[in-house]
Amino acid sequence: MRRIIYRSLASPDLDRAEMFRLLYQARVANEAKGLTGVLLRADDHMLQLLEGETWKLVATFETIRRDPRHRHVEVIDERSIAQATYPACPMRYFDSLHIAEALKFLNEQTQGHVPRPIEDAVRGFFADAFADADGVSPLLFEAARPSSARPC
Ligand SMILES: Cc1cc2nc3c(=O)[nH]c(=O)nc-3n(C[C@H](O)[C@H](O)[C@H](O)COP(=O)(O)O)c2cc1C
Numbered sequence: 662m663r664r665i666i667y668r669s670l671a672s673p674d675l676d677r678a679e680m681f682r683l684l685y686q687a688r689v690a691n692e693a694k695g696l697t698g699v700l701l702r703a704d705d706h707m708l709q710l711l712e713g714e715t716w717k718l719v720a721t722f723e724t725i726r727r728d729p730r731h732r733h734v735e736v737i738d739e740r741s742i743a744q745a746t747y748p749a750c751p752m753r754y755f756d757s758l759h760i761a762e763a764l765k766f767l768n769e770q771t772q773g774h775v776p777r778p779i780e781d782a783v784r785g786f787f788a789d790a791f792a793d794a795d796g797v798s799p800l801l802f803e804a805a806r807p808s809s810a811r812p813c
Pocket of ligand 1: 683686687688690691707709711721724725726728730731752
């Protein structure tokens with residue numbers, strides 16, 4: 662089993678309606694192929710985590726990489742894994758209005774032990790997507806942990 666984490670930039674025509682169409686198709690396809698993962702989007706920045714059986718994952722990623730609905734596809738991390746991190750999700754999606762939910766979800770599904778490559782990728786993603794929110798990103802995961810003090 663394998664995991665790929667990549668970042669990309671949405672094409673201008675990947676608007677809300679097209680995004681939900683894409684997600685629906687991706688979920689149906691992933692369910693059939695046993696692939697799972699999470700997709701985050703903040704403005705045009707996208708981060709996808711995709712996991713599954715190696716050859717199905719690699720084949721699907723090659724299609725995704727060439728998809729004109731996004732560009733600047735950059736693999737952040739790729740590695741073998743023993744089991745899926747988010748096995749119940751054919752493709753869970755969070756946009757920038759749901760960052761808190763995204764972090765809560767990523768944490769809860771792993772009982773607070775988000776694998777390091779995922780944590781690093783998500784931190785980097787939010788740091789770049791919200792470059793002006795200095796000082797927020799290092800605390801993202803801590804803030805989302807149920808035991809943490811609430812920020813207000
Ligand atoms: C940001 C992004 C994420 C995508 N994620 C998936 C995915 O998780 N699974 C999938 O099958 N297709 C995904 N796609 C769509 C694929 O690029 C492709 O359209 C789809 O696999 C159908 O390919 P086909 O027409 O060759 O069958 C994604 C596309 C984009 C732009």
